[in-house]
Amino acid sequence: MKNTVNHEKNDKHEQILRAAIKTFARKGFYNTRISDIAKEANVADGTIYLYFKNKDILLVSLFEESMNQIIQMVNERLSSITDPIEQLRAFIKIHFELIKKDKFLAEVISVELRQSNKFIKEYKNIKFKEYLNIISGIIRDAQAKGLVAKHLMPGIIKRMVFGALDELTLIWVLAGDSKYSIEKLCKDAAEVLINGIAIKK
Amino acid sequence: MKNTVNHEKNDKHEQILRAAIKTFARKGFYNTRISDIAKEANVADGTIYLYFKNKDILLVSLFEESMNQIIQMVNERLSSITDPIEQLRAFIKIHFELIKKDKFLAEVISVELRQSNKFIKEYKNIKFKEYLNIISGIIRDAQAKGLVAKHLMPGIIKRMVFGALDELTLIWVLAGDSKYSIEKLCKDAAEVLINGIAIKK
Amino acid sequence: MKNTVNHEKNDKHEQILRAAIKTFARKGFYNTRISDIAKEANVADGTIYLYFKNKDILLVSLFEESMNQIIQMVNERLSSITDPIEQLRAFIKIHFELIKKDKFLAEVISVELRQSNKFIKEYKNIKFKEYLNIISGIIRDAQAKGLVAKHLMPGIIKRMVFGALDELTLIWVLAGDSKYSIEKLCKDAAEVLINGIAIKK
Amino acid sequence: MKNTVNHEKNDKHEQILRAAIKTFARKGFYNTRISDIAKEANVADGTIYLYFKNKDILLVSLFEESMNQIIQMVNERLSSITDPIEQLRAFIKIHFELIKKDKFLAEVISVELRQSNKFIKEYKNIKFKEYLNIISGIIRDAQAKGLVAKHLMPGIIKRMVFGALDELTLIWVLAGDSKYSIEKLCKDAAEVLINGIAIKK
DNA sequence: AATGAATGAGTATTCATTCAT
DNA sequence: GATGAATGAATACTCATTCAT
Numbered sequence: 001m002k003n004t005v006n007h008e009k010n011d012k013h014e015q016i017l018r019a020a021i022k023t024f025a026r027k028g029f030y031n032t033r034i035s036d037i038a039k040e041a042n043v044a045d046g047t048i049y050l051y052f053k054n055k056d057i058l059l060v061s062l063f064e065e066s067m068n069q070i071i072q073m074v075n076e077r078l079s080s081i082t083d084p085i086e087q088l089r090a091f092i093k094i095h096f097e098l099i100k101k102d103k104f105l106a107e108v109i110s111v112e113l114r115q116s117n118k119f120i121k122e123y124k125n126i127k128f129k130e131y132l133n134i135i136s137g138i139i140r141d142a143q144a145k146g147l148v149a150k151h152l153m154p155g156i157i158k159r160m161v162f163g164a165l166d167e168l169t170l171i172w173v174l175a176g177d178s179k180y181s182i183e184k185l186c187k188d189a190a191e192v193l194i195n196g197i198a199i200k201k
Numbered sequence: 202m203k204n205t206v207n208h209e210k211n212d213k214h215e216q217i218l219r220a221a222i223k224t225f226a227r228k229g230f231y232n233t234r235i236s237d238i239a240k241e242a243n244v245a246d247g248t249i250y251l252y253f254k255n256k257d258i259l260l261v262s263l264f265e266e267s268m269n270q271i272i273q274m275v276n277e278r279l280s281s282i283t284d285p286i287e288q289l290r291a292f293i294k295i296h297f298e299l300i301k302k303d304k305f306l307a308e309v310i311s312v313e314l315r316q317s318n319k320f321i322k323e324y325k326n327i328k329f330k331e332y333l334n335i336i337s338g339i340i341r342d343a344q345a346k347g348l349v350a351k352h353l354m355p356g357i358i359k360r361m362v363f364g365a366l367d368e369l370t371l372i373w374v375l376a377g378d379s380k381y382s383i384e385k386l387c388k389d390a391a392e393v394l395i396n397g398i399a400i401k402k
Numbered sequence: 403m404k405n406t407v408n409h410e411k412n413d414k415h416e417q418i419l420r421a422a423i424k425t426f427a428r429k430g431f432y433n434t435r436i437s438d439i440a441k442e443a444n445v446a447d448g449t450i451y452l453y454f455k456n457k458d459i460l461l462v463s464l465f466e467e468s469m470n471q472i473i474q475m476v477n478e479r480l481s482s483i484t485d486p487i488e489q490l491r492a493f494i495k496i497h498f499e500l501i502k503k504d505k506f507l508a509e510v511i512s513v514e515l516r517q518s519n520k521f522i523k524e525y526k527n528i529k530f531k532e533y534l535n536i537i538s539g540i541i542r543d544a545q546a547k548g549l550v551a552k553h554l555m556p557g558i559i560k561r562m563v564f565g566a567l568d569e570l571t572l573i574w575v576l577a578g579d580s581k582y583s584i585e586k587l588c589k590d591a592a593e594v595l596i597n598g599i600a601i602k603k
Numbered sequence: 604m605k606n607t608v609n610h611e612k613n614d615k616h617e618q619i620l621r622a623a624i625k626t627f628a629r630k631g632f633y634n635t636r637i638s639d640i641a642k643e644a645n646v647a648d649g650t651i652y653l654y655f656k657n658k659d660i661l662l663v664s665l666f667e668e669s670m671n672q673i674i675q676m677v678n679e680r681l682s683s684i685t686d687p688i689e690q691l692r693a694f695i696k697i698h699f700e701l702i703k704k705d706k707f708l709a710e711v712i713s714v715e716l717r718q719s720n721k722f723i724k725e726y727k728n729i730k731f732k733e734y735l736n737i738i739s740g741i742i743r744d745a746q747a748k749g750l751v752a753k754h755l756m757p758g759i760i761k762r763m764v765f766g767a768l769d770e771l772t773l774i775w776v777l778a779g780d781s782k783y784s785i786e787k788l789c790k791d792a793a794e795v796l797i798n799g800i801a802i803k804k
Numbered sequence: 805a806a807t808g809a810a811t812g813a814g815t816a817t818t819c820a821t822t823c824a825t
Numbered sequence: 826g827a828t829g830a831a832t833g834a835a836t837a838c839t840c841a842t843t844c845a846t
Contacts, residue, residue, distance in 0.1 A: 012805090012806090027320070028316060028319065028320040030231040030316075030320075031320055033839090033840065033841085034840075034841060034842080035840075035841095038808095043806080043807090044806060044807040044808055045807085045808065045840095045841090045842085046806070046807055046808065046809095046842085046843075046844085047805085047806055047807070047808095049841090049842070049843080050805070050806075054841075054842075055841065055842095110315070111315050111316065111319065114311075114312050114315070114371070115229060115231075115312065115316065117375075118229065118312060118375065119228070119229040119231075119232055152389055152392070152393065153381065153385070153389065155380065155381065156369065156381060156385070156386060156389045156390075157389070157393065159365075159368045159369055159371075159372055160365040160368060160369060160389075160390060160393060160394075161365075162368060163364040163365040163366070163367055163368025163369065163371075164360075164361040164362075164364045164365045164368075165364070166364055166368070167360045167361060167363060167364025167365075167367070168357065168360055168361060168364065170315070170360075170364075171360055174318075174319065179356065180354065180356070180357060184354070184357070185357060188353055188354065188357045188358070188361075189357075189361060191353070191397075192353065192358065192361060192394075192397035192398055193361075193393075193397060194397075195396060195397045195398070196392075196393035196394060196395075196396045196397030196398075197393055197396070197397075200401055213830090213831090234814090234815065234816085235815075235816060235817080236815080236816090239833095244831080244832090245831060245832045245833055246816090246817085246832085246833065246834095247817085247818075247819080247831070247832060247833065247834095248830080248831055248832070248833095250816095250817070250818080251830070251831075255816075255817080256816070256817095414826090414827095429722070430718060430721065430722040432633040432718075432722075433722055435818090435819065435820085436819075436820060436821080437819080437820095440829095445827080445828090446827060446828040446829055447819095447820090447821085447828085447829065448821085448822075448823085448827070448828055448829065448830095449826085449827055449828070449829095451820090451821070451822080452826070452827075456820075456821075457820065457821095512717070513717050513718065513721065516713070516714050516717070516773070517631060517633075517714065517715075517718065519777075520631065520714060520777065521630070521631040521633075521634055554791055554794070554795065555783065555787070555791065557782065557783065558771065558783060558787070558788060558791045558792075559791070559795065561767075561770045561771055561773075561774055562767040562770060562771060562791075562792060562795060562796075563767075564770060565766040565767045565768070565769055565770025565771065565773075566762075566763040566764075566766045566767045566770075567766070568766055568770070569762045569763060569765060569766025569767075569769070570759065570762055570763060570766065572717070572762075572766075573762055576720075576721065581758065582756065582758065582759060586756070586759070587759060590755055590756065590759045590760070590763075591759075591763060593755070593799075594755065594760065594763060594796075594799035594800055595763075595795075595799060597798060597799045597800070597803075598794075598795035598796060598797075598798045598799030598800075599795055599798070599799075602803055615809090615810090636835090636836065636837085637836080637837060637838080638836080638837090641812095646810080646811090647810060647811045647812055648811085648812065648813095648837085648838080649810070649811060649812065649813095649838080649839075649840080650809080650810055650811070650812095651838095652837090652838065652839080653809070653810075657837075657838080658837070658838095
């Protein structure tokens with residue numbers, strides 16, 4: 001989030017996006033007023049419309065821009081790993097690192113993504129699919145290397161992996177008093193998911 | 202809701218609930234108008250308020266009543282199985298059977314549940330927790346019988362299982378042209394999840 | 403109120419009227435629901451419409467029937483008095499007696515009469531005018547007998563008298579803990595009003 | 604309401620208040636729609652809510668602000684008069700002057716005040732009590748100077764005076780074709796009320 | 805670019821009234 | 826006559842969006 005290339009002092013765009021994330025996380029998309037975001041961002045209501053066409057687009061932009069950064073970072077980190085199983089483990093690790101780094105964003109993505117995919121008109125969340133396809137890419141590679149059974153369909157596995165991680169995200173993010181540490185969640189998730197798909201030697 | 206005994210086919214309560222499920226599935230909770238539901242249910246707008254206090258409560262009731270039926274059915278079906286691993290397999294099977302039987306309901310639960318948990322004031326989805334606890338109960342039993350490693354926390358596993366199943370629900374329910382059959386989803390899910398947690402012999 | 407000629411045991415008409423008076427007094431005409439009155443009267447909502455065309459007519463009937471009884475009683479009591487000044491004194495006395503006897507009715511008449519006169523469509527409160535004209539009749543008689551100055555217009559005086567009495571009604575009726583006794587109000591009112599119009603000897 | 608200094612002729616606050624007075628006078632509080640007021644004020648419906656929290660508060664503000672001006676003006680005018688009897692006469696005169704100057708306001712205050720006192724939640728019309736207390740103040744002064752009998756209670760007299768004046772207000776304000784001139788009403792009222800309470804020499 | 809006052813379309817909910825039983 | 830479930834018209838209020846400054 002912080003590794004963006006915006007070096008403007010007065011970066012309203014970023015300012016509004018952060019305020020939107022925080023407010024959507026707290027109140028949800030439909031219960032958030034543009035004026036709530038404006039207040040949080042310390043700008044006038046109208047200013048938001050100078051940077052984002054409307055409320056829907058604000059949420060969409062938030063997804064797009066966040067996913068962009070995440071995807072870039074994930075790809076970078078994975079590029080130095082060759083074993084697909086280790087790549088999957090790393091993917092899971094990075095997922096939880098990101099959640100820890102930006103709880104609000106994690107909450108917005110986890111809670112609002114489904115709704116928006118379906119109900120924000122004309123929106124196909126390409127970036128989200130790209131994120132999911134990192135997983136299926138790893139699976140395919142693993143299958144090619146004989147590490148994962150060929151009959152498991154990568155399109156299904158990627159969703160199961162994401163679903164499992166996303167649900168764990170939720171419990172960490174929604175519980176103020178996290179019963180489970182990020183590290184434990186990460187460790188168990190990696191163990192179960194890798195055991196689940198890897199061919200046993 | 203009503204203190205009358207509803208044995209009529211023309212049960213307004215049921216009629217409205219079905220209409221709500223269908224409409225929430227199609228348009229989402231926040232984009233559904235009470236008048237949409239009324240039209241779908243072939244009743245007047247005001248009639249809905251004779252059976253449900255308000256729109257929030259309508260969604261909540263929908264969850265409660267549906268989960269009640271589901272939980273009862275799942276428990277019944279699982280009661281005749283003793284091997285916890287087979288119970289888990291059966292649980293997964295039933296999950297997909299239910300989805301197939303009531304696509305609209307599956308969609309509403311999968312898409313709206315998260316939002317409602319957090320944003321419908323004062324709502325603690327006890328029934329949903331009860332559903333999740335069926336899974337953790339199975340896991341605990343399996344651990345007691347030495348079938349699942351003790352260090353895996355049932356509270357985490359239940360969420361991973363649900364998350365994975367729920368995400369698969371989504372792809373089947375949202376894709377008009379299901380690329381994957383329910384049966385394939387069920388089979389892969391069971392395989393991966395059981396492999397993931399079961400101790401390898 | 404109690405001297406009506408209804409000797410039916412199950413007099414719904416009277417029952418509803420009493421419930422309406424009580425409820426209008428407590429909540430005001432516009433804030434009273436037909437169902438409130440029905441509940442108070444221990445009848446079904448629909449039953450009210452068997453006795454009164456609609457909510458407006460219920461208020462109107464309430465005025466008409468109450469004023470009828472009041473006028474009849476006042477006329478009866480005044481008929482045995484010949485001195486117009488004493489008649490006025492008696493009128494004032496009776497006014498307060500009535501208030502004391504039926505506080506709820508007094509409150510409804512005092513608080514709702516103005517609104518209804520103006521805003522209930524097509525309603526000309528003839529009975530209320532008849533009540534006022536008792537006062538102007540007394541004044542005219544007094545003027546004929548040289549007890550009240552001729553230049554005072556009975557149409558004005560009747561209103562002043564009513565306005566003064568009505569305002570005192572209000573303070574007694576609205577104050578749960580009446581600071582002033584009915585008797586004191588009555589005595590002062592009679593003194594001031596009679597002194598105000600009678601020619602000093 | 605607004606923290607801006609309103610010195611413009613085109614003051615929305617004032618504009619809305621005037622429109623509200625006119626519309627409440629014509630149709631009554633409960634029969635007036637916010638959109639009626641908006642139309643009369645030549646603003647959008649929503650604009651009203653920028654200046655007044657809700658419909659109840661609009662009526663309350665109308666009372667408060669009007670009574671404030673009235674009280675200030677009355678006190679000013681009375682301050683130059685020393686004889687309490689003449690003060691009372693002046694008070695009555697001013698009352699009718701105000702009615703003549705703003706018929707709509709007079710009508711709203713006279714017709715809606717009672718209702719609002721009782722049925723607008725949490726509203727204690729302090730300003731109205733302040734207005735009434737001008738009268739009782741005069742009476743007390745007159746009693747101290749031996750001009751009014753001590754046994755008459757100022758708390759009762761103030762109400763009688765107000766009731767009488769208010770009722771006369773009504774007949775002038777409601778009658779399109781005023782049978783009685785303001786001047787005649789004023790003269791008779793002053794004569795009767797002063798005769799009514801002053802000790803005869 | 806930034807503001808925030810003004811707009812007015814949009815909707816949940818209420819409640820007087822009806823009418824089948 | 827009595828009921829009360831059903832109706833649906835009516836409306837206060839909200840809030841995304843615009844635009845004059």
